Amino acid sequence: MRRTITGFSNPTVKYLRSLRDKKHRKREGKFLAEGLRLLTDARECGRLPEMLVMAEGRDPHPLLDALEADVERAGGEIVETSADILSKITGKDNPQAIAGVFAEFDTSLAALDRGAAPIWLVAQSLRDPGNLGTMLRTGDAVGAGGLILLDDSADPFSVEAVRASMGAIFTQQVALARWEEFLPWLRSGAGQLVAASLRDALPYREAPYAAPCFILVGNESRGLPEEYEIACDLRVTMPMRGRADSLNAAVAGAVLAYEVLANLKV
Amino acid sequence: MRRTITGFSNPTVKYLRSLRDKKHRKREGKFLAEGLRLLTDARECGRLPEMLVMAEGRDPHPLLDALEADVERAGGEIVETSADILSKITGKDNPQAIAGVFAEFDTSLAALDRGAAPIWLVAQSLRDPGNLGTMLRTGDAVGAGGLILLDDSADPFSVEAVRASMGAIFTQQVALARWEEFLPWLRSGAGQLVAASLRDALPYREAPYAAPCFILVGNESRGLPEEYEIACDLRVTMPMRGRADSLNAAVAGAVLAYEVLANLKV
Numbered sequence: 001m002r003r004t005i006t007g008f009s010n011p012t013v014k015y016l017r018s019l020r021d022k023k024h025r026k027r028e029g030k031f032l033a034e035g036l037r038l039l040t041d042a043r044e045c046g047r048l049p050e051m052l053v054m055a056e057g058r059d060p061h062p063l064l065d066a067l068e069a070d071v072e073r074a075g076g077e078i079v080e081t082s083a084d085i086l087s088k089i090t091g092k093d094n095p096q097a098i099a100g101v102f103a104e105f106d107t108s109l110a111a112l113d114r115g116a117a118p119i120w121l122v123a124q125s126l127r128d129p130g131n132l133g134t135m136l137r138t139g140d141a142v143g144a145g146g147l148i149l150l151d152d153s154a155d156p157f158s159v160e161a162v163r164a165s166m167g168a169i170f171t172q173q174v175a176l177a178r179w180e181e182f183l184p185w186l187r188s189g190a191g192q193l194v195a196a197s198l199r200d201a202l203p204y205r206e207a208p209y210a211a212p213c214f215i216l217v218g219n220e221s222r223g224l225p226e227e228y229e230i231a232c233d234l235r236v237t238m239p240m241r242g243r244a245d246s247l248n249a250a251v252a253g254a255v256l257a258y259e260v261l262a263n264l265k266v
Numbered sequence: 267m268r269r270t271i272t273g274f275s276n277p278t279v280k281y282l283r284s285l286r287d288k289k290h291r292k293r294e295g296k297f298l299a300e301g302l303r304l305l306t307d308a309r310e311c312g313r314l315p316e317m318l319v320m321a322e323g324r325d326p327h328p329l330l331d332a333l334e335a336d337v338e339r340a341g342g343e344i345v346e347t348s349a350d351i352l353s354k355i356t357g358k359d360n361p362q363a364i365a366g367v368f369a370e371f372d373t374s375l376a377a378l379d380r381g382a383a384p385i386w387l388v389a390q391s392l393r394d395p396g397n398l399g400t401m402l403r404t405g406d407a408v409g410a411g412g413l414i415l416l417d418d419s420a421d422p423f424s425v426e427a428v429r430a431s432m433g434a435i436f437t438q439q440v441a442l443a444r445w446e447e448f449l450p451w452l453r454s455g456a457g458q459l460v461a462a463s464l465r466d467a468l469p470y471r472e473a474p475y476a477a478p479c480f481i482l483v484g485n486e487s488r489g490l491p492e493e494y495e496i497a498c499d500l501r502v503t504m505p506m507r508g509r510a511d512s513l514n515a516a517v518a519g520a521v522l523a524y525e526v527l528a529n530l531k532v
Contacts, residue, residue, distance in 0.1 A: 138517055164514075167509060168508065168509075168510060171508055239409075241408055242407055243406060244403055244437075247404060250517060254514075255524045
């Protein structure tokens with residue numbers, strides 16, 4: 001189905017704009033992703049938008065043609081609109097020329113196959129969508145299976161998180177769980193839980209990592225609760241040579257993840 | 267000097283608000299930092315605000331008393347105002363109860379003592395103030411001497427960068443330079459320039475790092491220009507197991523910096 005929207009007050013414009021808001025995303029079970037690169041990543045991962053929104057005056061591109069054809073073939077909707085309206089939808093002054101509406105993925109722990117990858121990233125109450133997207137991107141780079149978000153984390157389907165993931169939202173599995181749910185799930189199978197800590201910790205370059213390794217990072221301002229640290233199989237410490245006693249959450253996760261990757265030699 | 271400000275239209279409020287804008291910061295040569303933790307970090311690094319702004323109804327704290335006393339002793343100005351006005355100054359809905367105005371630091375290359383630290387971070391056209399602050403924070407953690415910002419980078423003295431640095435803006439030296447100025451400066455003394463690259467690169471875990479090691483990361487969307495890569499003494503490659511071909515700039519810098527730190531055994 002193909003149609004053209006010319007008015008700002010069109011209900012579809014309102015619907016698309018509403019997807020920038022978490023409450024509406026959850027009600028609809030949909031999220032927005034922008035840009036040819038991100039949508040091409042999605043397509044190559046077998047994820048097509050249910051609705052493809054394209055701005056008039058966009059530059060032609062063979063990948064855009066391929067995307068459009070695939071969305072049409074799959075019975076998706078194609079919406080042509082003005083650059084101004086697309087800008088209003090995405091909330092960016094210089095929007096990409098296309099955006100897509102995707103159905104949110106299954107985010108249950110039960111959907112994860114822990115044996116599918118040697119590394120999993122786990123974040124507790126991660127508040128910053130940029131950090132969340134960056135962790136997805138790092139997970140993709142180290143060959144992780146996905147990101148498990150514990151407790152009250154930012155929404156992985158926010159425009160900001162999707163953007164910062166640089167496409168990894170489509171390659172990484174995402175699960176949302178409370179700690180009380182995560183821990184029994186983890187202990188129901190193989191899995192080593194590792195966190196950076198100062199509590200009887202080993203130097204992070206000399207620790208016996210084992211796959212599947214679950215790398216746990218804490219909230220940006222409070223770090224990990226004590227009981228979470230105690231529940232870890234391995235606590236490791238990274239050098240802190242300056243005044244600061246911690247790293248940015250996404251940075252800590254990445255330094256640990258690359259160390260684990262090198263040690264597992266997978 | 268101590269005074270109380272009760273009106274939103276007070277010229278000092280306008281002046282403080284203007285410091286959120288780069289143009290005004292540069293004209294005044296001042297920047298804003300918020301929060302007791304940040305201001306205490308500054309104080310312990312020997313940096314006192316020229317003006318300390320405190321909201322009525324703040325919780326008392328011995329560190330706040332110490333700060334106040336030091337600012338008064340140094341001849342600084344102390345401004346009491348309402349929480350609403352402080353919120354307007356910092357642009358945050360839930361502002362910290364205090365903020366300070368600092369004189370910007372010397373950001374010339376000539377001010378750097380390269381022999382003072384084994385690691386230096388260098389970023390080219392870094393656009394995101396959050397990434398910039400995160401790199402300062404990482405630099406502090408690995409014992410780097412500072413951050414050199416090449417070409418058109420975000421402003422290290424923006425409220426966002428200062429906030430993301432978690433105090434490292436006060437421990438790390440910062441220099442701003444064009445590439446044409448940086449390269450001759452680098453070559454005028456000891457220093458190994460290292461970048462992540464795909465060009466005849468060595469695995470990053472097996473590269474011969476040497477101090478002082480200058481770790482160069484590129485712009486968030488375009489990466490490093492070819493001529494910058496070619497000018498490096500060492501090009502290293504990090505595993506990319508997924509679809510993405512790059513990491514977030516601050517993450518790439520951190521993973522490399524921790525690897526260099528471990529290899530230099532300093």
